[in-house]
Amino acid sequence: MATVLVLLDHADTGALRGSVLELATAARELAGPGGAVHGVWVGDEPLDPALPVLGRHGVSVVHAVTTGDADPLLTPVLAEAVADVVRAAGATVLLALSTFENKEAAARVALATGAGVVTDAAAVERDAAGRVVAAKTVLAGTWTTRCAVLTEVAVVLLKAGAVVSSHVEDEAPLAPEVRPRSVAVTDRATRVRVVERTAQAPSDRPDLSSADVVVVGGRGTGGDFGPLEALADEVGAAVGATRVATDEGWIGHEAQIGQTGVTVSPRLYLGFGVSGAVHHRGGMQASGTVVAVNEDPEAPIFEIADYGVVGDLFQVVPQLTEELRRLRRG
Amino acid sequence: MRIVVCVKHVPDIQSERALGPDGRLVRDGGDGTLNELDENAVEAAVVLAEQARDAGGDAEVVVVTAGPDDAEDAVRRGLQLGADAAVHVLDDAVAGSDAIGTATVLAAAVRHLGEADLVVTGMAGLDGLTSLLPAALADLLDLPQLTLASSVALADGTVTVRRDLDHATEVLEAPLPALVSVTDRANEPRYPNFQAIMAARKKPVTVLTLADLGVDPATVGSAGARTEVVEAAPRPPRTDRVLVTDDGEAGRHLAAWLLERDLVRTTPATGEVL
Ligand SMILES: Cc1cc2nc3c(=O)[nH]c(=O)nc-3n(C[C@H](O)[C@H](O)[C@H](O)COP(=O)(O)OP(=O)(O)OC[C@H]3O[C@@H](n4cnc5c(N)ncnc54)[C@H](O)[C@@H]3O)c2cc1C
Numbered sequence: 175m176a177t178v179l180v181l182l183d184h185a186d187t188g189a190l191r192g193s194v195l196e197l198a199t200a201a202r203e204l205a206g207p208g209g210a211v212h213g214v215w216v217g218d219e220p221l222d223p224a225l226p227v228l229g230r231h232g233v234s235v236v237h238a239v240t241t242g243d244a245d246p247l248l249t250p251v252l253a254e255a256v257a258d259v260v261r262a263a264g265a266t267v268l269l270a271l272s273t274f275e276n277k278e279a280a281a282r283v284a285l286a287t288g289a290g291v292v293t294d295a296a297a298v299e300r301d302a303a304g305r306v307v308a309a310k311t312v313l314a315g316t317w318t319t320r321c322a323v324l325t326e327v328a329v330v331l332l333k334a335g336a337v338v339s340s341h342v343e344d345e346a347p348l349a350p351e352v353r354p355r356s357v358a359v360t361d362r363a364t365r366v367r368v369v370e371r372t373a374q375a376p377s378d379r380p381d382l383s384s385a386d387v388v389v390v391g392g393r394g395t396g397g398d399f400g401p402l403e404a405l406a407d408e409v410g411a412a413v414g415a416t417r418v419a420t421d422e423g424w425i426g427h428e429a430q431i432g433q434t435g436v437t438v439s440p441r442l443y444l445g446f447g448v449s450g451a452v453h454h455r456g457g458m459q460a461s462g463t464v465v466a467v468n469e470d471p472e473a474p475i476f477e478i479a480d481y482g483v484v485g486d487l488f489q490v491v492p493q494l495t496e497e498l499r500r501l502r503r504g
Numbered sequence: 505m506r507i508v509v510c511v512k513h514v515p516d517i518q519s520e521r522a523l524g525p526d527g528r529l530v531r532d533g534g535d536g537t538l539n540e541l542d543e544n545a546v547e548a549a550v551v552l553a554e555q556a557r558d559a560g561g562d563a564e565v566v567v568v569t570a571g572p573d574d575a576e577d578a579v580r581r582g583l584q585l586g587a588d589a590a591v592h593v594l595d596d597a598v599a600g601s602d603a604i605g606t607a608t609v610l611a612a613a614v615r616h617l618g619e620a621d622l623v624v625t626g627m628a629g630l631d632g633l634t635s636l637l638p639a640a641l642a643d644l645l646d647l648p649q650l651t652l653a654s655s656v657a658l659a660d661g662t663v664t665v666r667r668d669l670d671h672a673t674e675v676l677e678a679p680l681p682a683l684v685s686v687t688d689r690a691n692e693p694r695y696p697n698f699q700a701i702m703a704a705r706k707k708p709v710t711v712l713t714l715a716d717l718g719v720d721p722a723t724v725g726s727a728g729a730r731t732e733v734v735e736a737a738p739r740p741p742r743t744d745r746v747l748v749t750d751d752g753e754a755g756r757h758l759a760a761w762l763l764e765r766d767l768v769r770t771t772p773a774t775g776e777v778l
Contacts, residue, residue, distance in 0.1 A: 185671070247672075249639065250649065273670055274652055278639035284604055285643050290730025291603070293634045307734065312632070313521045320735040321527075365648035365682075369664070370675040383670075387768060409768040427668050427689075433517075433630060434541070434688050436670075442767045452517050456633075463767055464742075465758065471749070480742055481761060485750025493755025501763055 176209035177263050178202075180233065181216075181256060181270035181279075186373070188220035190227065192381050193334040197269045198231035200298055200337045204267050204306065210234050213350070214259045216246045221352065229348040230341040236350045237263065241359050247371070249275050250363035253282035258357045260287050260327065267306055269298070272331035280329045289327035294437065296460070297337070298330050306330065314433070314452060315459025333439065334384030374428060382429065385412035388440045390431060390458070392416040394447015394468065394487055397424040401491040402446060408495050414438060416454050432457035446487040450475025467491070505556050505563045507549040508620040509587065510610045510641065511542040513571050513578035514631040521631075527733025528600060529631055536574050538581040541626035543693035548656050548686045549624045550586035550694075555658070564588050566617060570598050570609040576709060583704035584696040590709040591617065597714055600726030603632070607640035608724050612717035614645060622663065623683040627652055638685035648678035654689040 178201040183191040201211040213228055213236040215221055221238055228236060237259045244251045256279060260268055268283065270276040272294045284291045292298075295308035306328035311318050323330070342348070382388065389406040391399050393416065406413050414431040415424070431438055433456035443461035448454065450466070450473055458464070459478060466479040467490045476482040483490055515521045519535040546567060553563035567582030569575050570593035579590035593613050601609065614620055623645065628635045642649035650656075653665035664677045665684060696704070714721050722728060746761070748754055762768050 249651075250643070253639075274635060275669060277635045278649070278651060281603065281607075281636040281639035282643045284636075284730070285640060288730075291634075291636060292731055293636065301734075311739065313523070314517065315739065316521070317523055317736055317738050319523065319527060319733050319737075322732050322734045323730065324732055325730045362646055362648075366650060366676050366678045368674060369677050370673075372673045374671050374673070428670060433633065434627065442762070456517070456630075459739075463765070465762075467754075471747075476747060478742065479747070480745055481758065482745070482747040483750055483754045483758060484748070485754050489752075490750055490755045490758070493753075494759050495755075497756045497759035498762070498768065501759060502769075 176205050177265045178205045178267040179212045179265035182213045183271050190224050193384050195231050195339040196337040198233055199339045201269050202232045212263050216255045229350050232342045233350050237353050237355050239355045239357055244359045244364050249278035251359050253279040254359045254363050255357045257283045257286035268329045270331050272333045287327050289329045290323040290325040291329040292321050293331045295330050295332050311460045314456035380412045382412040382414050382436050387411035387442045388414050388438050390414040390445045392448035393418040405495045416448055449473045505621045507565045507622045508614050509545050509549045509567045509624045511567050511569050511578050511582050512539040512629045513575035514539045517630050523736040527736045538578040539629050544686050544688050544690050545624045545626040546582050546585045547691045547693040552658050568613050583707045584701050592711050594711050595714045597721035597725045601724050602729045603634050603636035605724040605728050607637050611644035612719045616717050621680045625685045627685050627687045642683040647683040649683050650676045651685040653684050653686045
């Protein structure tokens with residue numbers, strides 16, 4: 175009987191991070207009939223508000239782990255706590271969001287438990303033999319692969335938005351059982367000291383990595399993201415940027431899309447004044463539909479655009495926003 | 505002070521990259537290079553070594569790689585960028601290693617070199633992009649890990665880094681020895697001049713096998729891999745592409761195109777988050 179464990183990423187308010195419920199949904203599939211979905215919650219943040227939601231999504235047990243004086247935001251600490259629960263729960267699969275922090279923790283969990291790891295997965299399932307198999311795009315979105323985990327324990331990091339979350343059909347939502355656990359982490363996990371930590375100010379816009387529609391600005395905006403923000407507000411999109419735009423300080427570093435920034439795979443990507451350098455493409459090429467507006471007909475982004483407009487973004491974007499508003503209200 | 509930089513030889517991201525029938529990267533064609541993100545790692549190490557020497561100390565930067573014959577190019581490039589010596593773990597059994605296997609080989613190589621005060625890596629390999637290696641290497645070497653650094657400083661046996669994450673910015677500190685991974689924001693890699701290229705030719709590249717390192721071949725390479733690619737296919741090209749030049753109406757046409765295909769919600773935004 176498979177126990178699938180889900181890492182419950184949350185903010186310090188105790189709010190679940192956007193895509194955790196997607197993980198719970200994928201976990202139910204992997205656990206199968208007779209299997210169980212457990213959650214692992216690391217830290218002292220308030221768990222109560224999340225419990226009913228987790229129950230609705232099929233999580234039957236939440237392991238609430240405290241790590242004493244050790245800061246669970248340090249990934250070696252997180253890794254020891256999670257590995258401890260993997261063993262205690264007898265879990266054969268661990269699902270987590272594919273973030274840089276979780277990748278670090280996953281590497282250490284893998285060493286502690288002998289697990290095989292797949293990062294940046296776009297889907298996960300079991301094959302006929304019961305092995306965990308994950309799909310992912312590689313080489314800057316130009317190839318798709320399916321990767322089987324050969325070890326007894328599988329760690330799969332799913333990209334935000336990979337799964338459409340759904341709750342269980344049962345009338346009565348499950349009330350998850352909370353199992354408190356205190357883990358004494360080793361000294362080797364706590365040799366790094368946090369001198370300073372500044373949390374990013376929360377934004378009203380959808381999260382870039384999981385947004386359905388992403389509006390992206392590059393050097394061609396000349397620093398004026400105003401028209402792009404108006405469009406994003408009209409269509410409920412997240413706003414992203416190229417490295418040039420973040421380096422110039424036109425928008426926060428966390429908005430950078432690309433090989434060394436956020437990877438996005440929205441249903442719709444709209445790029446304005448973006449040339450489509452290979453480093454940027456690596457982070458967006460797996461998007462469903464790609465729209466690009468650029469003055470230069472030779473811009474590489476047109477090679478991968480489903481709809482390209484050769485033109486000035488300051489003409490096209492306000493007109494696009496205005497027309498969408500008119501057609502949708504009209 | 506000894507700084508060891510772990511680097512990787514990867515197919516050039518500007519070139520046409522492909523996977524073979526075995527699901528592994530095609531590594532022929534001779535367009536491999538030093539992983540671009542590892543240039544930042546070498547640069548960080550070379551700058552720290554220069555600072556240590558300026559302060560009157562001894563410092564040595566050693567670049568280490570594991571990979572087939574070609575991979576020697578990666579450490580050669582590291583030498584041109586200012587490293588003092590290089591190690592190339594060359595062994596057929598290394599082929600097919602996953603991130604954990606590669607970390608196992610590199611950890612053994614770092615240990616083989618003796619005491620390292622600092623181990624530096626890039627933030628990711630631009631081939632697999634897993635970012636698993638730095639943390640795995642830190643774990644295996646039992647070093648504190650300070651990853652994804654956008655700046656690195658050394659003082660009085662302490663390393664301090666700054667890092668930007670999705671939800672927070674942090675300053676972290678640890679006593680040496682330690683492991684640091686750097687992002688492409690950490691520095692601007694130098695461009696080697698003719699002199700540096702000539703000087704690099706005289707620098708030693710030590711070749712080691714798994715036997716030299718005491719690594720059991722069964723634990724690394726495809727023998728030890730914990731995952732296996734069972735299917736690989738190029739993404740089908742996009743079809744029905746539209747490319748228009750703005751005639752003053754392109755914004756309107758694009759709006760209609762998006763709504764026709766149901767790519768944006770047909771009901772107006774009311775301010776709520778989807
Ligand atoms: C190791 C490394 C990692 C990197 N990682 C990333 C990464 O993760 N993400 C990333 O984005 N970049 C990354 N880069 C940088 C990348 O190589 C490119 O430099 C960058 O993506 C270019 O950004 P851009 O498209 O905004 O600017 P440019 O390439 O300068 O393009 C600007 C475009 O705007 C067009 N334009 C100008 N004015 C207008 C107008 N009024 N209307 C319409 N179009 C206009 C121009 O024709 C041009 O095509 C990385 C680089 C390195 C070396």
